[in-house]
Amino acid sequence: MDLPSFPRLRGLARPAWQPYALAIALVSLAGCGHKAPEADAAMPVIAQPAQAADGAVAGRFPGEVHARYEMPLSFRVGGQLLERYADPGERVKQGQALAQLDPADANKQLANAKAALEAAEHRLEFATQQHDRDDAQFKQNLISQLQWQQTQDNYASALAGRDQAKQQYELAQNQLRYTTLVADHEGVITSRQAEVGQVLAAGQQVFGFAWMGEREVYVDVPESRVGGIATGQAAALSLPALPGRAYAAHVREIAPAADAQSHTYLVKLTVDHADPLLQLGMTADVSLQAGKAAVAAVIIPATALFHQGEHPAVWVVNPGDFKLELRPVTVSRYGERDVLLAAGLKAGERIVMQGVHTVSAGEKVTPIAPPHAEDAPQ
Known part of the structure; x- marks a missing residue:
């Protein structure tokens, strides 16, 4: 290597400037042998494989x-509550009477329907007799076609009237029966919502009821x-x-x-x-x-969870180049020391367990074990 010239030292004698030249040459040689700085080493992080959560407690x-069956009990008709035969906490049997409405109006409706049915049956009996008589006379040509048709019409009307009156009578019987509230299954009275003397609408709750x-x-x-x-x-x-x-x-x-x-x-x-x-x-x-x-859930320490905005995520170590990837996950349960993940991470994938706020995406790391055994995933 050529030594540099020193213009300001030319006037000096050789023995005087030679030490200076030697020192400067050594510095120049040191500069020529200096290498470029090496790339930054991988950052050590505490990272361990995520553990499967099969058989663990989800929450x-x-x-x-x-x-299994709980329901309100109510009357199918309205009326004034006359009596109550059961109290909360009482166990009752199927078909047992629980309460009673005032049946006076229902009894009158039943009596009216019964009288209407009896009248309809009497009219049908008379129309049947007339029908049989005119049928025989028509076959002997003793009555006209018009009279025979009128007799048939009267008979059909009487028959329909009897059937209608019968339905009304059965309906009145049901209305009277509905004034008594009965248990349709063995169970327990759980609550009471009506008092004696109260006027109830059809369907208004009287008792809470639970099946056995x-x-x-x-x-x-x-x-x-x-x-x-x-x-x-x-x-x-x-x-x-x-x-x-x-x-x-x-x-x-x-x-x-x-x-x-x-x-x-x-x-x-x-x-x-x-x-x-x-x-x-x-x-x-x-x-x-x-x-x-x-089935595919994994469990991780709570310290491994990172929040990307409002969404939970974890830092996953890429097994190929040991670079970090921030991956969103779905949390199934938060525990005191661990977090159960329902999706986003598979068992066995290595994740950063601690210091999740000190790393960044794409950063190359060196996974190391936790310094304390109790910090390792179980």
Whole structure:
């Protein structure tokens, strides 16, 4: 390498400027041997494979025990409530009388319908006799064609009148029978909405009624979690009133719309093998199993969840080049330490477990294990 010239040193003697030239030459040589800076190393991140959630608990909710069939009991006719034979909490049998309306008007209607039927039957009897007599005379040409047609018409009218009166009489009988409210099934009176002396309209509720037999548990599920529940999903029940006892159940029905006030969805679970100890109104702890509703679900630590605006997402490590991809996911359940995902991530895919706010898309990383064993996914 040529040494640079030093114009300002030319006047000096050789021994004087030679050390300066040597020092400058060494600096120049060092500059010529300097290499370009290396590319930045991959950033270490705590990343582990996502775990499958098969068999895990999809969610826990408080519930309340109800009957499979619950309905209001009411009279089919209107009137004044005369007597009440049952009270809330009372168990009744099928066909048992529960309440009575004043039957005075119904009795009068029945008597009127009976008198009308008797009159119609008398007219039919007379018309039948006339019909038989004129039939014989017409065959002997003793009466005219016109008279015979009039007799037939009278007979047909009398027959129709009798049938109509009979229907009215049967209707009046039903109206009288409807003044007594009876239980159409064995069950329990759950509430009372009418008092003696009150004038009721047809269909106005008198009692709340629950059938004996099948039992269900009602659960109010928030709208953010109803997507992880499906019909037929298995569940386990425990009740504070029955310590040590457990019941199996399954989801029978999911409300198609949320409640207008609470914005929750009513989910009904049928108890598979209910026993008499399971009383109406008991509170239950419902654990929905992540089976049929979450076959492909995975569970991740809560620290791995990242929010892209209002949408949840996770940082996925690409196995080929170890670069990060931000992937949207669907959350089925939020837990204290973990999150159940219903869609967007497969079991075994490696995701960033901690420090999700310190990385960026496309960044190359080096996955490392959590420093503490308790932080690793179970």
